[in-house]
Structures are given as structure tokens and as C-alpha cells.
Amino acid sequence: MTQLTTRRATIGDVAALAGVSKTTVSRYLAGNVDALAKETYHKIKVAIETLGYHPSRMASALKSGRSYLIGMIIADITNPYSTAILRGAEDECNRCGYSLMVCNTDNDPEKERQYIFTLQSHRIDGLIINTTGRNNDFLRQLNAEDTAVVLVDREIPDLSFDLVSVDNQGAVEEMVLFLLCRGYERIAYFTEPVEGVSTRTDRLYKFKSMLNQRKHASAADTYEVDLSKSTNLLPRLEQFLESAKGQHRAIIAGNSVMLLQISLALHTLGLQVPQDVALLGFDNPDWAPLVGPGITVIAQPTYEIGVTAMQRVLYRLQENQEETRHIRLPVELIVRGSTPKV
Amino acid sequence: MTQLTTRRATIGDVAALAGVSKTTVSRYLAGNVDALAKETYHKIKVAIETLGYHPSRMASALKSGRSYLIGMIIADITNPYSTAILRGAEDECNRCGYSLMVCNTDNDPEKERQYIFTLQSHRIDGLIINTTGRNNDFLRQLNAEDTAVVLVDREIPDLSFDLVSVDNQGAVEEMVLFLLCRGYERIAYFTEPVEGVSTRTDRLYKFKSMLNQRKHASAADTYEVDLSKSTNLLPRLEQFLESAKGQHRAIIAGNSVMLLQISLALHTLGLQVPQDVALLGFDNPDWAPLVGPGITVIAQPTYEIGVTAMQRVLYRLQENQEETRHIRLPVELIVRGSTPKV
DNA sequence: TTGTATGCGTTATCAA
DNA sequence: TTGATAACGCATACAA
Numbered sequence: 001m002t003q004l005t006t007r008r009a010t011i012g013d014v015a016a017l018a019g020v021s022k023t024t025v026s027r028y029l030a031g032n033v034d035a036l037a038k039e040t041y042h043k044i045k046v047a048i049e050t051l052g053y054h055p056s057r058m059a060s061a062l063k064s065g066r067s068y069l070i071g072m073i074i075a076d077i078t079n080p081y082s083t084a085i086l087r088g089a090e091d092e093c094n095r096c097g098y099s100l101m102v103c104n105t106d107n108d109p110e111k112e113r114q115y116i117f118t119l120q121s122h123r124i125d126g127l128i129i130n131t132t133g134r135n136n137d138f139l140r141q142l143n144a145e146d147t148a149v150v151l152v153d154r155e156i157p158d159l160s161f162d163l164v165s166v167d168n169q170g171a172v173e174e175m176v177l178f179l180l181c182r183g184y185e186r187i188a189y190f191t192e193p194v195e196g197v198s199t200r201t202d203r204l205y206k207f208k209s210m211l212n213q214r215k216h217a218s219a220a221d222t223y224e225v226d227l228s229k230s231t232n233l234l235p236r237l238e239q240f241l242e243s244a245k246g247q248h249r250a251i252i253a254g255n256s257v258m259l260l261q262i263s264l265a266l267h268t269l270g271l272q273v274p275q276d277v278a279l280l281g282f283d284n285p286d287w288a289p290l291v292g293p294g295i296t297v298i299a300q301p302t303y304e305i306g307v308t309a310m311q312r313v314l315y316r317l318q319e320n321q322e323e324t325r326h327i328r329l330p331v332e333l334i335v336r337g338s339t340p341k342v
Numbered sequence: 343m344t345q346l347t348t349r350r351a352t353i354g355d356v357a358a359l360a361g362v363s364k365t366t367v368s369r370y371l372a373g374n375v376d377a378l379a380k381e382t383y384h385k386i387k388v389a390i391e392t393l394g395y396h397p398s399r400m401a402s403a404l405k406s407g408r409s410y411l412i413g414m415i416i417a418d419i420t421n422p423y424s425t426a427i428l429r430g431a432e433d434e435c436n437r438c439g440y441s442l443m444v445c446n447t448d449n450d451p452e453k454e455r456q457y458i459f460t461l462q463s464h465r466i467d468g469l470i471i472n473t474t475g476r477n478n479d480f481l482r483q484l485n486a487e488d489t490a491v492v493l494v495d496r497e498i499p500d501l502s503f504d505l506v507s508v509d510n511q512g513a514v515e516e517m518v519l520f521l522l523c524r525g526y527e528r529i530a531y532f533t534e535p536v537e538g539v540s541t542r543t544d545r546l547y548k549f550k551s552m553l554n555q556r557k558h559a560s561a562a563d564t565y566e567v568d569l570s571k572s573t574n575l576l577p578r579l580e581q582f583l584e585s586a587k588g589q590h591r592a593i594i595a596g597n598s599v600m601l602l603q604i605s606l607a608l609h610t611l612g613l614q615v616p617q618d619v620a621l622l623g624f625d626n627p628d629w630a631p632l633v634g635p636g637i638t639v640i641a642q643p644t645y646e647i648g649v650t651a652m653q654r655v656l657y658r659l660q661e662n663q664e665e666t667r668h669i670r671l672p673v674e675l676i677v678r679g680s681t682p683k684v
Numbered sequence: 685t686t687g688t689a690t691g692c693g694t695t696a697t698c699a700a
Numbered sequence: 701t702t703g704a705t706a707a708c709g710c711a712t713a714c715a716a
Contacts, residue, residue, distance in 0.1 A: 010693055021703045026695060037701065052483070057463045058409060059693035061400045062708045069443075069464075077429050080422065087419050090446050094453075099460055102444040104432050111436075118441055121399045122411075141394070263632050287629030290605050352709055363687045368711060379685060401709035404692050 088306025133196030148316035155198035191254030293337025430648020475538030490658035497540035533596030598625035635679025
């Protein structure tokens with residue numbers, strides 16, 4: 001009669017206590033309230049509260065094919081840029097009754113692949129992915145399934161996924177024009193390795209083409225540095241500063257990780273911003289106003305990117321077969337002390 | 343005969359193609375390989391690859407009671423401190439074949455409560471929670487269920503959950519002694535509102551008791567500031583600096599958010615660290631070495647906290663009914679230029 | 685070493 | 701407005 005272990009209440013328990021069928025309870029749960037007698041509605045309500053019943057999404061998902069799970073694969077979760085996107089996506093996700101499974105790949109394609117499998121096994125309804133760019137074949141598979149996939153930040157060639165990002169080439173253009181306008185003669189672009197990462201490729205491409213076009217500096221003023229080895233950056237930095245000695249020099253950092261490392265390296269070298277070299281970066285990290293005279297940056301609407309990407313996923317879930325879209329959100333140049341007129 | 347829509351393969355499809363029973367495939371999937379004939383093993387392997395089959399965790403969970411889902415509730419995901427813990431937890435989680443559902447409460451107890459329900463509905467096996475501290479009754483419920491719960495950072499009174507954190511009182515003691523030793527006469531402690539947040543309470547308590555004990559400064563040099571209103575901080579800061587005019591002054595920030603805001607405020611006021619006031623903070627954000635002469639901090643082993651908390655959760659899942667433990671990881675004082683000898 | 689039968693908790697189909 | 705019944709994909713007890 002009395003049960004010793006407190007087993008979790010099921011829809012059957014609720015039905016029994018309320019004196020109705022499981023079907024009726026299921027209708028109640030689905031919010032199909034109009035089709036219920038007032039009295040029935042109330043009996044079920046009471047029964048649910050009495051038992052402290054919570055429906056099992058697993059069972060529901062098994063039957064209905066909807067898990068209410070969205071996967072989010074992030075290349076580097078320690079990057080505040082990613083975290084801000086995550087926060088936007090999470091907010092929107094929760095707002096719509098979905099839950100978010102977060103995966104951090106540390107830019108490792110193998111981990112990314114594993115995560116794609118794992119998420120599939122949980123039957124996620126949708127996926128937001130900030131891809132390492134080296135699993136295109138695996139992502140192609142997802143394309144065939146019914147999973148709604150939206151890319152953030154990084155594009156994949158020849159793949160018909162929605163993409164939410166910013167106008168990277170426009171941003172670089174704005175940066176370079178700004179610096180030229182302020183009188184800088186030599187501008188260096190420092191980026192993490194660009195291979196497979198569309199964002200980095202786009203930015204670097206635009207930088208090169210602008211400088212070549214203006215014949216303003218040698219194209220050699222671009223530096224691809226793998227920051228995983230901490231000793232890689234310093235010599236390249238010195239190389240640039242040496243080669244541009246006596247000129248008005250500026251450095252553009254391709255993302256906030258690079259910006260941080262360059263700031264640290266300049267600090268190490270005993271150099272001052274902007275006296276010794278001007279500095280300009282992507283993203284707008286918390287500390288940008290605090291370092292030296294404040295660092296001029298291109299700020300990206302990270303929170304909105306997250307929200308937009310999630311909206312896009314959920315929209316796709318409404319069985320919309322609309323054509324793939326590439327949504328570009330606007331950036332904003334925030335001028336601080338690191339880039340004065342020369 | 344031929345199916346038009348590519349339905350997702352099930353264990354039944356694999357069994358049929360391999361010419362064996364579902365049970366046998368299930369054994370294969372469970373890694374129960376010793377009990378399989380070599381030939382059978384191979385047939386199943388081929389069938390799985392041919393079909394691109396991925397087991398459904400939902401179905402598996404429904405039957406076995408194991409969802410392989412761990413929930414993680416974070417009070418503030420934009421705080422790098424939290425992100426670092428998240429990364430540790432996520433790594434360990436993945437390493438053990440579980441997936442992580444991440445929830446960000448923005449320190450809102452109502453959101454926290456909603457998330458607890460949602461996670462329950464997904465039948466999470468375990469939960470790591472950095473609690474707002476104002477849902478103790480709801481968490482008590484979880485205590486009764488079979489969910490493995492581990493708290494990080496923030497404690498809950500009278501609740502028998504495992505807790506992973508640092509020795510906050512010891513850390514404050516180290517900070518204060520360090521500052522006294524260096525000759526500072528007036529030390530202020532700035533914290534976000536402490537109510538319900540054990541970490542903040544502990545730190546503030548220790549600070550007060552040390553200063554009272556030494557009769558070194560008035561206990562009034564503690565400031566609880568709600569940073570959600572951006573205008574709250576500046577007047578309190580000026581109040582302290584004014585009251586301690588002419589003395590060697592130092593400020594301790596109760597966490598890195600506070601440290602950032604104080605740094606910004608001092609910047610606004612045109613004050614220099616450490617000439618005008620010394621600065622000392624909790625956590626070790628990326629930018630700590632870069633601001634002014636570098637900021638002295640107490641660094642917490644955030645990644646390890648995340649890993650340890652997850653290990654603890656997974657350990658509890660092995661049906662261990664061992665007594666509740668409070669694990670305190672060591673902190674490290676990192677001395678930089680913001681706190682010179684006076 | 686392998687297979688049959690049953691049930692996990694829910695939703696969907698059909699009937700009343 | 702409500703209910704009986706089957707099915708979702710898998711794991712397990714038991715049998716062979």
C-alpha cells in the first residue's frame with residue numbers, strides 16, 4: 001500500500017489521483033485547455049501539485065520527436081567574445097522553452113566531431129556552431145538530417161547553413177581608413193592562423209588588399225602567429241617594430257586574444273601605447289578601457305549575435321524551408337586613447 | 343520497398359541488417375563485447391557503419407534511468423571566474439561520457455528556480471550549482487531525489503550537499519596581513535551585496551573581524567555596493583578616499599567584477615594606482631597584469647574547481663552514500679605593482 | 685553465445 | 701469532452 005522509496009510521479013499517477021485517463025492529463029500538459037471541462041482541469045491541477053509531478057522530457061521526446069534540446073558548440077569558451085554570444089543564445093533559448101547543451105572544443109576538430117555525435121545521440125532539435133572549420137564533411141551530414149543548424153561567426157564554404165556574423169571586411173576597412181586618416185604610416189596586422197577560419201581569412205584578405213591597393217606598406221606587414229606556443233609572438237612583434245623604425249606605427253590585433261597577448265608583449269618589451277606604437281583591436285573586452293590610455297576597438301554586437309542565431313534555429317524548427325540566409329550585424333568603432341592623431 | 347524520407351536508423355534496423363536480434367546489438371553497444379562471437383561482432387559493426395546509426399540517448403535513458411546529462415547552473419556566465427569553472431566542469435564531464443546543460447541565472451532566484459524544474463524534466467543525473475542562495479527550499483527537494491548535487495563556490499546552510507570552493511577566510515586573512523605588513527594604514531573592503539551569498543559573507547566577516555581585532559581601522563571601511571546601478575559605486579569610493587585622506591590607503595575588491603568597476607571608477611576620478619591608493623582583488627582576470635602597474639590578486643584555481651566539482655558529481659553517481667564533503671582548494675597570492683611597500 | 689518478451693513515460697490515433 | 705490502445709527506441713530478465 002504505502003511505498004517506501006519515493007518513486008518519481010508519472011503521468012499515470014496523476015491520472016489515477018485525478019480520476020481521469022492519461023490522455024486527458026496529456027491534453028492538460030500540452031496546454032490544450034479549451035478542450036477540458038473546468039472541473040477536470042481543476043482535478044488535474046490539484047493532482048499535479050499534490051504529487052509534485054514534472055513531466056519527463058525524455059519520454060515526451062521519444063514519442064513526439066521533439067527533445068527541446070539545442071546544442072551549442074563553441075571553439076573557445078574562455079574567450080569573452082564567445083561567452084557573450086553564449087549568453088545571448090542561452091537567454092533566447094530559455095525564453096522559448098528550450099534547453100542548451102554547451103560544448104567547448106578548444107579549437108580541436110576531433111573534439112568537435114565527438115561533440116557532434118554526442119549531440120546527435122541526444123537528438124537535439126537544433127545546433128548553433130562556432131566551428132573550428134575542419135569538420136565540414138561531418139557537418140554536411142547534419143545538413144541532410146532534420147536538425148536546424150546555424151553557424152555563428154565562422155562560415156563554411158559550399159554549405160547551405162544559415163550564418164550569423166558581422167561584416168568583417170567592412171570592419172577592417174573602417175579600421176584601416178581610420179588609421180590612415182590619423183596619419184599612421186605603417187600598419188601591421190596580427191592574427192591567429194587563418195586556415196579554415198573564415199573570419200580570420202576575411203579580415204586578413206581585406207587588410208592585404210587595402211594596403212596593396214594604396215601601395216601604402218609592404219604586404220609583409222601581416223603576421224600569422226600561433227599563440228599556443230607563448231614564445232611565438234615576441235620575435236614577430238620586434239621584427240615589425242624594427243622594420244618600421246622611425247615611422248608612425250600601428251598594430252591591428254585580429255581578435256581579443258591576440259590583443260591581450262600583444263598588450264602583454266609590449267608591456268614586456270617596455271614599450272608604451274600609443275607613444276611607441278598605436279594599437280587597435282577587434283572585440284571590446286572589459287579591460288579595453290583600462291589598459292594604458294584605453295584601447296580603440298571594433299565592438300561586435302555579441303549578445304545580439306547569440307540571440308539572433310538562436311532565433312534563427314527556432315525559426316527553422318517551425319518547418320520553414322526558406323532559403324539559407326547570411327545575417328550580418330553592424331559593428332561599432334569605439335575610439336580610445338591608443339590611436340591618437342600623429 | 344525503398345523509403346523516400348531518410349528516417350533515422352534504429353537499433354532494429356541495425357539488427358535486421360546484421361541478421362541478429364536487437365538484444366545482441368544492445369550488447370554490442372553496451373560494450374559487452376566479450377560475450378559476442380567474432381563474426382557477430384563484425385556483422386553488427388558493419389551494419390552500424392552502413393546505416394550511420396547513432397543510439398538514441400533518450401530511449402536509452404527512458405529505459406535505464408540514466409540520461410548522461412549533467413546540469414550546471416551558473417549565477418553569472420559573463421564572469422570569467424564562472425567561465426573558467428565551466429570549462430573545467432565541461433572537460434571532465436565530456437571525458438566521462440556525459441553532456442552538460444548550461445544555465446545562466448544572472449543571479450535571479452526566479453530564473454534559478456525555473457532552471458531547476460527544467461533540468462529535472464530532462465532527468466539530469468547530476469547538478470553543479472553556483473547558487474543565488476535564495477532557493478534553498480527548492481534545492482532541498484532535489485536532495486530527496488536521486489540527483490547528485492554539488493555546490494560550487496557558494497554554500498547553503500543546513501543542506502547536505504557536497505561543496506567545492508576555496509578557503510575564503512584564509513584568503514582574506516592573507517590579503518589583510520600582506521597589506522598591513524606593507525605598511526598600509528587604512529584598508530577598505532568593497533563587496534557586492536552579501537546577503538545569501540556565503541562566499542561574500544565569509545570574506546566580509548573575516549575582514550571585519552581582523553580589523554576589529556587589531557583595532558586598526560573603523561569597521562565602517564566596508565562597503566556593500568549593488569553594481570546593477572552604475573551610479574552606486576563612485577560616491578562610496580570617494581567617501582572612503584576622503585575619510586582616509588593623508589593616510590596610506592588600500593582597497594580590496596571582493597571579486598573581479600568589483601575589481602573592474604573600481605578600476606574604471608578610479609580611472610574616472612583621475613586617480614593613480616598605487617600612488618593614490620593601493621588595489622588588491624580576488625580572482626586573476628586576464629587583464630590584471632595590464633592595468634596600471636599590474637594588480638595584485640588572490641588567484642583561485644578555477645579550472646580545478648570545475649573539474650573537482652564534476653568528479654564529485656560523477657562519484658556520487660556510483661551510488662556512493664558517503665558523508666557530505668566540503669572540499670577547499672588552495673588559493674595563491676600573486677603580487678604585482680598595485681601594492682608596493684609604503 | 686543468442687533471442688523473446690516486456691516495460692520505461694509519454695504522445696497520437698482512433699473511437700465513444 | 702474523454703478514454704483505450706498502440707507506439708516511440710532502447711535495456712533487461714529470463715529462456716534457450
